[in-house]
Amino acid sequence: MYYIGIDGGGTKTETIVSDRFGRCLGSSLISGTNPNFVGADPALANVAEGVRLAMEGLDPLPIAHVAVCIPGMRKYAQEVAAALLLEPLRITAASDTMSTFYGALVKEYGVVLLAGTGSFALGVAPNGKTVTIGGWGPVIGDDGSGQLIAVKALRAAARQFDGTGPPTLLTDKIKDYYNIDSINDLKTKVALDNVSKLTYFVRDAAEAGDLIANVILRETAQNLADLVTDTLYQLEFDAEITDVALAGGLWELGDLLTAPFKALMSGVYPNVRIIPAVFPPVVGALLTAFRADGIRWTKELLDNIGTTIPERKGSK
CATH class of the missing domain: 3.30.420.40 (ATPase, nucleotide binding domain)
Incomplete structure (x- = not known):
């Protein structure tokens, strides 16, 4: 099962994919996804593209949960689920405040x-x-x-x-x-x-x-x-x-x-x-996905994240 954290703003969007143990398997860095800056349709398209790039080369395992931590995106949760071909219950759409908090302080x-x-x-x-x-x-x-x-x-x-x-x-x-x-x-x-x-x-x-x-x-x-x-x-x-x-x-x-x-x-x-x-906001988004699915932030999980964050794919 994959867990995905997405942190987006007006100019860039980072996506990271891991397994349930915090072992990071892929990531991407693309342009902005804040709908207030780029518009709703381009924002949704960029979210989907960021996930596609981050999952390149991975086995087709099910996605357990995705945390989409982007200002202005909460009202588009249904559209995000549709763009990613997932059930809405597997999506947490939030602003970037708590993901930034969790990533920075843990x-x-x-x-x-x-x-x-x-x-x-x-x-x-x-x-x-x-x-x-x-x-x-x-x-x-x-x-x-x-x-x-x-x-x-x-x-x-x-x-x-x-x-x-x-x-x-x-x-x-x-x-x-x-x-x-x-x-x-x-x-x-x-x-x-x-x-x-x-x-x-x-x-x-x-x-x-x-x-x-x-x-x-x-x-x-x-x-x-x-x-x-x-x-x-x-x-x-x-x-x-x-x-x-x-x-x-x-x-x-x-x-x-x-x-x-x-x-x-x-x-x-x-x-x-x-x-x-401690970590960038995209890791805070990943931690948000774990929390939403009931997975605790153990020392092992945090250590795995810290040692396995992969190179980014894509461009600004």
Whole structure:
């Protein structure tokens, strides 16, 4: 019997397949499956394609359970089951909050801060109290997210064009990215699903000393620290030591983001331990599939996952 975890967002989707003992047998990495970004039909098609790629070369054994941990996908659970040719009872459709939590901490309490295309903080206290802050999506706003970094970069370029803001290296980088001659052409180029990669141009501009890019990253660090401190406050973690695990691709920006974030956190909650995620969210999705089918997360199962995660197939 196979267990499958799927973790998707606005720009990429990871799928992992294992047996009931946590021995990972295949995986894939393809483009986005958040229906709010790419649309429902392309999202469902990508989910099916990700599973197909991850199961290439495997024996045709039955699929016991699939956890689909993708924002906005819960209302499409029936359609996911149909796309994968499975009974609906074998599908758990959820957001990426608990899968991120389970993967990052592999325990029942603590705080996970996800910073990727979107952002949120999820905290669980020892008494079971749960608090989630953020995760509102690109329209209402994901503070500290890659999407918001990209939006701020676009705004900076627009202000320079209008003559209401200072010059910034971001302008030329954005023109190159969209293959345009004038920032004014952004009005017909920008869409929700094509801005998040601008995040890395902000990092590059900041490393080159660009003032605006550095301000954007400092504001992002503050936004992310606020997510965690507000979560800890609502959980009433006054002086207790707890782990805060950092998950999501935004931390690949390195010290330009992590250093100010850690400094801000230490000034408010000095006893908090900031740690890297134990596993990526896709493993949290796999753990969600096990849990939904009544399989406990034993040390043997977790060790098997940790030593057998295979190479990814597919492309971004």
